[in-house]
Amino acid sequence: MRGNASKLDEQGKLRNGAATFFFKDGTLESAGDFLDGEKQGEWKYYLKNGKLKAVGKYEAGQLSGEWKWYRENGNLMQIGSFEAGTQIGLWKRFHPNGSVYDEGFYENGKKAGEWKVFSDKGLLVKTTHHRISKFEAGWVSEA
Structure with a gap:
């Protein structure tokens, strides 16, 4: 911020x-x-x-530790952590209705490992796999 x-x-x-x-x-x-x-x-x-x-x-x-961002209606929009200004650990973003939109981990400011994307009804829509130097994507389903 x-x-x-x-x-x-x-x-x-x-x-x-x-x-x-x-x-x-x-x-x-x-x-x-x-x-x-x-x-x-x-x-x-x-x-x-x-x-x-x-x-x-x-x-x-x-930026350090856990941060939370909110929508105009007060609902949580995003939550994640920083270390020395760099994104780390588990991050989640939320649909306007409050259900999880996506979630995954950051390592040294870059997406790492498995990231999941969900519909606003909570159904898994897509899974992506991130490596620090490479990106692989795999579609799970269309909801």
């Missing part, structure tokens, strides 16, 4: 401590903490309608 958060405060010094940023219309855009000018700890990002858009942590300015 980039946002428009500046590393420098109004006096031109590196930011430290709690910070909040707002859209031009005055609604809250994001909130979190800075340490030596870098985002640190939990940050929350908001949609213009005031609902939560994303929440997760930073370490030394890089």
Whole structure:
């Protein structure tokens, strides 16, 4: 999450401590903490309608740990983890109705192993197999 958060405060010094940023219309855009000018700890990002858009942590300015993204209606859209700003581990995306759209693993920021795609009714539609240097695909069924 980039946002428009500046590393420098109004006096031109590196930011430290709690910070909040707002859209031009005055609604809250994001909130979190800075340490030596870098985002640190939990940050929350908001949609213009005031609902939560994303929440997760930073370490030394890089995405870290579990992150969650939400739709305008508040339903979970995606969940996954980062290590030093790189995607790792299990990731899932969700259909608007809340059922799993796809799921699989990341290694060093790239899809790895088996990824599954599901219909909005939860039926397996496709399985793909990813290798770091090669991609193989196999269709399971059309739902």
